[in-house]
Each structure stands twice: as C-alpha cells, then as structure tokens.
Amino acid sequence: MPRTADPQRRTELLRAVVAYLEERGVADISLAPMAEALGTSKRMLLYYFGDRGELVAQAMAASRPNAGEIFDGVASADDFVAAAHTLWRAITRGRQRRSVALLLQVLSLAITDPDTYQPYADDAVTVMLDPIAAALMGLGFEKADARARATLVVSGLRGLCQDGLVTGDRSRVDAAAELLIAAAVAP
Structure with missing residues (x-):
C-alpha cells in the first residue's frame, strides 16, 4: 500500500525549494545536489513534485x-x-x-x-x-x-x-x- 504524502512536509519542502532556487537560480538545477542541500533525497523531491519541471512550476506558483x-x-x-x-x-x-x-x-x-x-x-x-x-x-x-x-x-x-x-x-x-x-x- 503506497504511503500518503505528508502535506506539512511538502509545504516545508516547497518553501526550501523556493529559497534554494531564488539563491542559486533555475538554469542548471539538478535534483540530486538540490536534495542534498535541502537535507532530503532526489527520490523525495520526485515523490512530492513529480519532476524537475513541475518542481519549478510549483516553486514559481508558491512564490x-x-x-x-x-x-x-x-x-x-x-x-x-x-x-x-x-x-x-x-x-x-x-x-x-x-x-x-x-x-x-x-x-x-x-x-x-x-x-x-x-x-x-x-x-x-x-x-x-x-x-x-x-x-x-x-x-x-x-x-x-x-x-x-x-x-x-x-x-x-x-x-x-x-x-x-x-x-x-x-x-x-x-x-x-x-x-x-x-x-x-x-x-
């Protein structure tokens, strides 16, 4: 049975993603270094945001x-x-x-x-x-x-x-x- 996404964790992670992108930009983002900097894994970023493009879209919408x-x-x-x-x-x-x-x-x-x-x-x-x-x-x-x-x-x-x-x-x-x-x- 799949695990249900934690909305609070997702919100916290989205805030951290926005801050990361605002600081480092979007041109050359790579999920693995981003995940490491945010104290999570690439797999968790994909779990919460789908893919790199969707992550950028959600970060822009949130900010x-x-x-x-x-x-x-x-x-x-x-x-x-x-x-x-x-x-x-x-x-x-x-x-x-x-x-x-x-x-x-x-x-x-x-x-x-x-x-x-x-x-x-x-x-x-x-x-x-x-x-x-x-x-x-x-x-x-x-x-x-x-x-x-x-x-x-x-x-x-x-x-x-x-x-x-x-x-x-x-x-x-x-x-x-x-x-x-x-x-x-x-x-």
Whole structure:
C-alpha cells in the first residue's frame, strides 16, 4: 500500500525549494545536489513534485503574489491604481521580491530553451495577466484594450523590477511605476 504524502512536509519542502532556487537560480538545477542541500533525497523531491519541471512550476506558483486576490473587487480607476500599487509593493518590497529574479530567469530561459521553460513562462504571465485584464474589463474597457493595458502593467512592472535589480535606483524605478500604473487606466 503506497504511503500518503505528508502535506506539512511538502509545504516545508516547497518553501526550501523556493529559497534554494531564488539563491542559486533555475538554469542548471539538478535534483540530486538540490536534495542534498535541502537535507532530503532526489527520490523525495520526485515523490512530492513529480519532476524537475513541475518542481519549478510549483516553486514559481508558491512564490508569486496572488493577482486574482489583489485585483478582486476593483470597482473604480482609483481601486485599480491602489491594487496595482499593492502588486508593485509585493514584488519590490514584500516577500515576493526575491522571486522576481526567479521569474526573470524562467522568462529568459523560455527564449533559449522553449521546450523546457515555455510552459512555465506562459503560465507565469497568464496568472498575472488574466485577473488584471478582468479588473479592467470590469471598469468598462473592451476585452482587447483591457488585455493590452494588463500587458502594460504586467510586463511594465516586471521590466521595472529588472531595472531596479540591475541598477538599484529605487526612486527612479518607483517614479516610473507610478507613471505606468496611471497610464494603465488613463482614457
């Protein structure tokens, strides 16, 4: 009879995997060294996460802000701006700020190794884009316009995160984020 997975152990292991990937990156991950560093075995990583790709996908999902939750209930342009500021703070100052580097790596790897990373990159974009576009449609923007504006927010803020990570110029990047967020709901 197969053993039932321990959800608490899985949660703890997922947190450790996220920290490991944030520190070491995803490009050359190998499960055996990761398992050793985490005090477990490759077999246990496979047991809890399936395969290397699924492990990366679950680590990304566990480390990103919940855009659906952040943009839920947006009923006005001011609500949208406030939600976008919440997202910006989460990815630049909140607990998700370290995961932005992980996301940027996966997006870059999707360009050079699409067979491995494209599905994870697509998912990372979609889970942010869809709830933001839905909020904009709720404000009266047509679907195509809402998706374009949501793309401005998602890709724009992500690019500004990268700029901030590279340059360390927080005040300039924050000012640019303010402009970008305002542009997303401008008529």
